Amino acid sequence: MKKMEKYLVIGDPIGHSRSPAMQNAAFQALGMGTPYGARHVTPGELPEFFEYARKNLLGVNLTVPHKLQAAELADSLTLRAEMCGSVNTLIISNGHITGDSTDGIGLQRALEYSFGEPLYGKRILFCGAGGAARATALHLAGAGCSGIFFINRTVSKAEELLELCRKHFPETEGAVSEPQDEKLCTELLEKCDYLVQATSMGLKSSDPLPLSEKYFHPGMKLRIFDTIYHPTAIQELAERLSLAWANGKEMLIRQGAESFRLWTGIEPDLDIMRKGFENG
Numbered sequence: 001m002k003k004m005e006k007y008l009v010i011g012d013p014i015g016h017s018r019s020p021a022m023q024n025a026a027f028q029a030l031g032m033g034t035p036y037g038a039r040h041v042t043p044g045e046l047p048e049f050f051e052y053a054r055k056n057l058l059g060v061n062l063t064v065p066h067k068l069q070a071a072e073l074a075d076s077l078t079l080r081a082e083m084c085g086s087v088n089t090l091i092i093s094n095g096h097i098t099g100d101s102t103d104g105i106g107l108q109r110a111l112e113y114s115f116g117e118p119l120y121g122k123r124i125l126f127c128g129a130g131g132a133a134r135a136t137a138l139h140l141a142g143a144g145c146s147g148i149f150f151i152n153r154t155v156s157k158a159e160e161l162l163e164l165c166r167k168h169f170p171e172t173e174g175a176v177s178e179p180q181d182e183k184l185c186t187e188l189l190e191k192c193d194y195l196v197q198a199t200s201m202g203l204k205s206s207d208p209l210p211l212s213e214k215y216f217h218p219g220m221k222l223r224i225f226d227t228i229y230h231p232t233a234i235q236e237l238a239e240r241l242s243l244a245w246a247n248g249k250e251m252l253i254r255q256g257a258e259s260f261r262l263w264t265g266i267e268p269d270l271d272i273m274r275k276g277f278e279n280g
């Protein structure tokens with residue numbers, strides 16, 4: 001690791017990350033050099049990494065598979081991180097490590113920016129119930145979305161997330177379906193305003209759709225947000241059917257911008273971060 005690095009993104013794997021290019025663009029624009037790097041850390045190495053970070057770093061972003069374990073290892077958690085049990089940002093000050101989660105606000109801002117309307121009162125359908133859905137569903141329920149629905153291969157994981165949303169926001173409408181339940185899936189895709197594709201299906205270019213093509217048709221009001229930021233089968237389908245859609249680029253930028261603000265107290269220039277992302 002280079003001596004000047006005071007901020008890191010860690011994950012397993014990490015080679016693909018666009019965060020260094022994006023964050024360093026924001027730091028550089030403020031005359032703060034390029035203090036942000038990437039490091040491969042396995043789950044077994046995470047406790048040792050926390051001790052390194054405590055002594056040497058000012059901030060960390062965490063990606064798959066560290067977000068849940070980091071919530072256990074941090075000295076304290078912000079309320080939003082404690083509520084969802086997920087941490088993607090560490091803020092380090094005087095040897096104290098605070099864990100926070102900026103994925104939820106990142107998704108909210110990305111949806112509002114990409115589709116040009118506030119989320120208040122909207123129904124959100126998550127496809128997936130893993131770490132990304134956990135970190136964001138509760139935030140959207142708290143941001144005034146009227147319904148949070150899930151379609152997931154493992155139904156019990158989705159039920160647990162819906163229960164978490166309803167524990168904190170009892171008015172939230174919701175339901176859970178498995179991808180093969182044609183009747184319920186059709187109903188949910190018709191009644192919801194947004195589909196948030198939050199499975200890992202699409203990370204490999206050969207991955208099939210996470211949901212059957214028969215559930216989609218031209219003219220449906222559903223807007224599709226794929227958390228993955230490179231081309232995927234669902235993005236291709238949405239384009240082919242002329243449905244409104246966006247990829248996960250803006251979510252990555254917005255969650256990173258919120259981390260940057262937490263570390264520096266400065267709102268970064270989003271256009272500069274977008275350019276950094278494109279160059280990454």
Ligand code: NAP
Pocket residue numbers: 064103106127128129130131132133152153154157198199200201203210227228229248249251252253255
């Ligand atoms: P995760 O915790 O591993 O969860 C994976 C999800 O994908 C689960 O719902 C899982 O279903 C489902 N899945 C995996 N393989 C499947 C298969 N063969 N068939 C059907 N479903 C399958 O991962 P994560 O952290 O939630 O990440 C999910 C996605 O979000 C990733 O693509 C990641 O790139 C993206 N993400 C993007 C951003 C951003 O800023 N743009 C931020 C965070 C995450 P089961 O529950 O049944 O296992």
